[in-house]
Amino acid sequence: MISNIIGYMTRKGKGMLGLAILCFILKSLAQAGMILVIFDMLNTIIAGQTDHLGTYWLILIGIVLIKGALDAIADIGKHFAGFEIVAKIREKITKRLKQFSLGFYTNERLGEISTIIHKDVDNMESIAAHMWSRMFSDIITALIIGGWLFAINWKLGLAMVSFIPIGLLVFVFGIKSSSQLEKESQNRLADMVSLFVEYTKGIPLLKAFSKSPTFENKLKDSTIKFGESSKKLSKSVAGYIGRYMLFLDICFGILAVVGAYMVFHQDITVSTFIIFIVFSKEFYKPFYHAESYWLKYIQVKDSYGRIMTLLKAPVVDTCRNPERIKGFHIQFDHVHFNYEQDAFRLVNVNLDIEEKSMVALVGPSGSGKTTITNLILRFWDPQKGHIRVGGIDTRKLDYDDLLAHISIVMQNVILFSDTIYENIKVGRRDATMEDVIHAAKKAMIHDFIVSLPQGYDTPLGENGLGLSGGQKQRLSIARAFLKDASIVILDEMTSNVDPINERKIQKAISNLSLNRTVIVIAHHLKTIRCADKIVVFNEGQIVERGNHKELLEANGLYKNLWDTQKKAENWNLRGA
């Protein structure tokens, strides 16, 4: 983890981190030097020589100033290094996010990505800037001071480290034995959080339908379970940390006893004894801090794991010399596809969508219509067979070029918390106000927009809050007009819109369909009667194809669906 994170830094960043560590070491040594100067000063005072007191004061003031300067430089260095790591990791993630297939962006993933970008990357800053600079400087200072103390008297040096190996063994075994409890506690926490999220999302439903406390009981249960596992973990951690600290204290006690014994037998002077007592604290520092280093490591380990999983997730395959699109005839050639093993399968799909024709995909829910459009967009790639656009396999096409030539009008229109103008401009970032108005007029939404007090500058709430479904869909059609792509994928609205809105949407869609290759995922069969070709899917296979008249005459699944929808309409009318 350390080498990987350092790998993200530039030479300057690494230099600044090194400078911070060096300054912290020098600061600790300056601190030690200050104590030695004070010792020396006391010795001279005890000896009755007070002539050089002024020099001592000057040296002490000098050390204090140097310490302050070192502290400031170390602070600047560690923050520079920390912020650089954060910036570099975020840059790498941003680049990677652009390379993922859109199929990667499920709702859960979006939540996870935002946690990674906010919390996990910030954790990397805290470990690199705050922990490493301290930890490395503590360890190096301890080595220098330990070496110096050993050089003064190796026997007392041995007393100083006597129980450290046993203490470290206790620490390492403690970590191992509590790792299972730690995992358990993390899992319980994850269960509790996901239940809370589910609960918060479902509050309106729970209020409307359920007075039973089942969900609340589940929540209470999971909170208790998490509490219990946390208590067990804390108990185990407190146990081994307590034992470890005890061994460090025993070490210090042995140092004091052996030192006093040696002073008594005049093996060492009192000053040597005092030097050991005072400076051994500096030597023990990283050992006493091992607990906080470890806890910090645990805290960032998961963050690091999540960042790496994201950075290593597979991206859309791109070939070395991708080709540009040369035409808009779409062809499925013996395509086989499944999202997951042993689940829905698209079986041997052969399909020709002529350039500038309109093809409607129909079939029962879950038959594979959206999957066909997902494959054209390369949200996924087929396991077998080829999908060609303009005669070229989509895997050999420049992916950005492919997407630049396709407009999508989905039922779930995604709108941003921004003005109507900016929301339409998503279709083409360099569009002018005139272009936007022109597109809105073609999408039959201009009159509605100008009727609003702030017109095109009207801010939209999150995901278009304040607009009806029909209005949202016409805004998305305006985007498609603005993009002016040669291929249009339309996912027809399933929810009921009022007849005026429906007529406007139909008019806007027929405007958009002119002179383009159009693929419609059709739910209302009456709207696609005029399509050049209707392809009927059932359980992942094409079962019929032809125009409306031919399919009715064939008396198959299409006729069945058509009759069912007509019956439903009649029923609606009678019901009304």
Ligand SMILES: Nc1ncnc2c1ncn2[C@@H]1O[C@H](COP(=O)(O)OP(=O)(O)OP(=O)(O)O)[C@@H](O)[C@H]1O
């Ligand atoms: N991301 C996915 N991962 C796994 N399975 C999926 C995924 N998306 C869709 N499916 C499954 O693939 C099958 C076909 O789905 P698809 O969305 O293509 O059907 P559809 O004909 O468009 O349905 P509808 O008319 O209801 O929108 C369904 O069984 C669905 O559950």
